[in-house]
Amino acid sequence: MSDQPRPIFDFDNHYYEAEDAFTRHQDRKLRSRGVRWAEIDGRRRLLVGGRVNFYIANPTFDPVAKPGALFEWYRGNPHDQTIVEAFGELEPLPAEYGDRDVRLKVMDEQGVAATLLFPTLGVGLEDALRDDPEAAVGVFDGFNRWLAEDWGFRYQDRIFAVPYIQMLDPAGAAAELKRVLDEGAVTVNVRNAPVPVPGGYRSPFDPVYDPFWGLAAEAGIPVSTHAGNDGYDALVQMWEPSGAESSLFRSPLRGIVTKGRAVTDFYAAAICHGVFDRFPGLRLASVENGASWIPDLLYRLGDAANRNPGFFKTHPTETFRSHVWVTPFWEDHVDELVDVIGSDRLLLGSDWPHAEGTKQPIDFVTDTLAALPADAVEQIAWTNAVDLLGLDIERAVGGTR
Numbered sequence: 001m002s003d004q005p006r007p008i009f010d011f012d013n014h015y016y017e018a019e020d021a022f023t024r025h026q027d028r029k030l031r032s033r034g035v036r037w038a039e040i041d042g043r044r045r046l047l048v049g050g051r052v053n054f055y056i057a058n059p060t061f062d063p064v065a066k067p068g069a070l071f072e073w074y075r076g077n078p079h080d081q082t083i084v085e086a087f088g089e090l091e092p093l094p095a096e097y098g099d100r101d102v103r104l105k106v107m108d109e110q111g112v113a114a115t116l117l118f119p120t121l122g123v124g125l126e127d128a129l130r131d132d133p134e135a136a137v138g139v140f141d142g143f144n145r146w147l148a149e150d151w152g153f154r155y156q157d158r159i160f161a162v163p164y165i166q167m168l169d170p171a172g173a174a175a176e177l178k179r180v181l182d183e184g185a186v187t188v189n190v191r192n193a194p195v196p197v198p199g200g201y202r203s204p205f206d207p208v209y210d211p212f213w214g215l216a217a218e219a220g221i222p223v224s225t226h227a228g229n230d231g232y233d234a235l236v237q238m239w240e241p242s243g244a245e246s247s248l249f250r251s252p253l254r255g256i257v258t259k260g261r262a263v264t265d266f267y268a269a270a271i272c273h274g275v276f277d278r279f280p281g282l283r284l285a286s287v288e289n290g291a292s293w294i295p296d297l298l299y300r301l302g303d304a305a306n307r308n309p310g311f312f313k314t315h316p317t318e319t320f321r322s323h324v325w326v327t328p329f330w331e332d333h334v335d336e337l338v339d340v341i342g343s344d345r346l347l348l349g350s351d352w353p354h355a356e357g358t359k360q361p362i363d364f365v366t367d368t369l370a371a372l373p374a375d376a377v378e379q380i381a382w383t384n385a386v387d388l389l390g391l392d393i394e395r396a397v398g399g400t401r
Contacts, residue, residue: 012349055124068359123228260293
């Protein structure tokens, strides 16, 4: 590899939502059923469905952690720090976290030719609306309208903001998908989770969702599944029903019980519930869920095929490799993953500018991908993303496109 890597396509960048991201276009009829701001004990807090939401400790994002602040903490925590200590000194909210033109200039400096932008706060609110599907439809319709205005679904063929689709209301999900596709979205985001319904749950691959999956397949766009609030904290409550948690403290058992669990279950359900048989053109992209869960899932899928002869139309491990793309964590052993699913199914996702991500997006190339051959790096850092998204864009920065 050269000392100056080529510009990259970062499949996982983030913005920090403006304070009116959920309120600017929200249907006023929702009132307390939707998203509102309130001052509680001298702090600005977010109310979702009439309840204080704790997904983000400071939903104003000012001040905010520096990019990659937790880099060493995730690489073995050599300084024996708590997560609060590892976050270090916060900084005032930089302009590039909320302004797309400033962001383009920063991308030029970083060597990022193009990027997908996912929510920071937005991936954590669907679960808070689980008892009110109608409100969820209204909340995320308004959010996606804000997103189109402030960032754009295809801004200068370099910034591709990703709309969020709630799955609590199947008809609403299909309708919102059609609307954002008509406005130019190149992918959409759903959460890795079973869907809460009165009295229990249902699979997002139940045929009631076929209009959504069928439209995605027909349009030729991948559906992204970015990590967020997947509702699996309920599993921790089975073991620690009185455990007190906050956005900055999680029980050690939580990580052990839930790490990789929701994404594993989601993709297992996708295959076992036959969504790829019904829609052979459907493609999914797992984003910011890491990839260490994949070998075990493939083993389980193979075991299920052996124990249930004739159940699967195609061997489930082959179905996974044919229909699923993945962004590994920067701390994953990507060379081992290449042997498991191939470099043509991996995507570069830096998680910038979050504290959990790399300090600079290009670090993913110079650090995480350093041991790979040049052709594999080229696939992961550029080719796979533009091919998956069906884009015809130039790989250049600095206004020379």
